[in-house]
Amino acid sequence: MKGQLRNKRTVTSYDVARLAGVSQSAVSRVFSPDASVSDAMTRRVREAADQLGYRPNRLAQAMITGRSRIVALVVAHFENQFFSEAFERLALELQARNYHVLTFMAADVAGKTDQVIEELLDYRVEGLITASVGLSNELTRAINDADIPIVMFNRSQDHPDLSGVSSDNVTGGRAVADYLLQSGCRRIAHIAGWHGASTQRDREAGFLAGLAAAGHTLFAREVGDFHHDQAESATRRMFATATRPDAVFVANDHMAFAVMDVLRHDLGLRVPEDVSVIGYDDVPMARWKSYNLTTVRQPVRRMVSATVDLLLDRIAAPDAEAQRLVFEGQVVERGTVRRPD
């Protein structure tokens, strides 16, 4: 009774061959893109295959060709809509190219990423995409040793020898400073993300440079580490002083929403009348009317497409050199920064 439906053997190319009365290699050829098979053969084999419900085993294919058609994605979390959107696009584009994404979560904890990379190598993935996670130096070497193409999404400069796609965060940060200054803001503060992220460092560097170029300095600074809750407390700390900032550049949209909520609902401040807020990323939610957040756009779709192109190109030609693609971001004017007087 019990084991009756067990051991339902998968149908192999041999089964198809037998039914079609041809050799097993003929079957294989029919299912290979650049075959060399007669129409008659194709017909016979396809018919038998359909009848049996046969489909080639990708694992077995991978064994011999070395091509698993799997790409690994290493990511820390999806709390930030920027990542969930990027992930969706990524999976979609890869799928359209007949690849699929195997996801590995890696908290930004020492050693965690390393362990995860080991694991992912075991699957013989053809390529690796990291989304905003840091790579140790040993790890970078390990990946190079394994000879697996990698592209870092939304990270720059950590390893100039690795391929990467990002937007120009320095210029973006600078644009924020210019925009705020030009809007008449003077007590300008910054709520930073995680300092380990190149995005954070670049945005802030550009921002500070912009301020300096106009003869200004930062009025206040707190760290929100890119998390909603930490951004909330950072805001409360920042606004607990006698004279308050009149503008705050928040290192990403995800935190900016938290900042605005504290400002409006805890502190009873008006945005932008009392304080201007500007974010970074332009996630879909930024245009929702409750926030209507002025921010710097990162062109996610184009960045994702570029990531996929880069990775697949390197898979096809592994000896090509690393490339770093940088997209322009630009300020998207909405309603959270006051108009110039």
Add this chain to the structure above:
Amino acid sequence: MKGQLRNKRTVTSYDVARLAGVSQSAVSRVFSPDASVSDAMTRRVREAADQLGYRPNRLAQAMITGRSRIVALVVAHFENQFFSEAFERLALELQARNYHVLTFMAADVAGKTDQVIEELLDYRVEGLITASVGLSNELTRAINDADIPIVMFNRSQDHPDLSGVSSDNVTGGRAVADYLLQSGCRRIAHIAGWHGASTQRDREAGFLAGLAAAGHTLFAREVGDFHHDQAESATRRMFATATRPDAVFVANDHMAFAVMDVLRHDLGLRVPEDVSVIGYDDVPMARWKSYNLTTVRQPVRRMVSATVDLLLDRIAAPDAEAQRLVFEGQVVERGTVRRPD
């Protein structure tokens, strides 16, 4: 010059065996959980393996054991935070159990899911989780034929013979009706999601039943199909009439945010003073102060854990029968429904 770094052959168990001066199967045993190897052997092999940087090839393992340690996830999109959160938890839990998630995007388009399932079968995944996507009958059969365990996350009743994890959407919908009525709302409307979803049907059925039980009927109804933008237009349509609803039950939080934005910012209505809003899911954003949305909680973490348990159990014991787990949801009182007079 060029091909110099190509053909970096991967190190195999044979290489390790040679270096350690033992048989290849000894190497295999050392890396098998329930081995039967002497400590001396373990030491020798591990040393050689470390030296060579050897790790077993999961694809090869999968070939012979039939266990790929890959689980497929079929999902439509990540626009709704409920799914990105669920996905993150899922990937994390599976990873902790030494499995990984291969993602397949399947728009709710006729035939799309079917094609995707075919593809995923090719990878010889050990199990399949569908998140809010519908399965055709042929597909269900195909999956059963392939003998691969499946559990449907956040879907019920589509196929009573398939395992599934959901929350009790009928009771949840009914609780919404009770809560609204008890709060003094009388012109109660509904903004529905996609009618193809069991969640939608259940929530609405329970809701309507609750209304009816108290001798009330639905005041208005529009369809938002679970999308932000469609929920916006649905709201505008709904409130274009002379006498307006005084409460609206929105089929999920994701749409509820859009509804609230239109109400407040386009229509100049106050929530909850002019109209009460209640959602469903209790996504993290629901507690953000801009919305502070009253909603029905779906216990995502527990639902995800249950999904993983169910799937892994069925992988371990494929003959076990399908199970449907249903969690209780409950109304989370926040600020978008008016207090009783």
Add this chain to the structure above:
DNA sequence: TTGAAAGCGCTAACAC
């Protein structure tokens, strides 16, 4: 164009 044979890297009997 087609078939025979080898082998990808590994696990699982089976002997010893």
Add this chain to the structure above:
DNA sequence: GTGTTAGCGCTTTCAA
């Protein structure tokens, strides 16, 4: 406890 052997399901020479 350890080595030998036979495959898992496929692609890819190599001959015919």
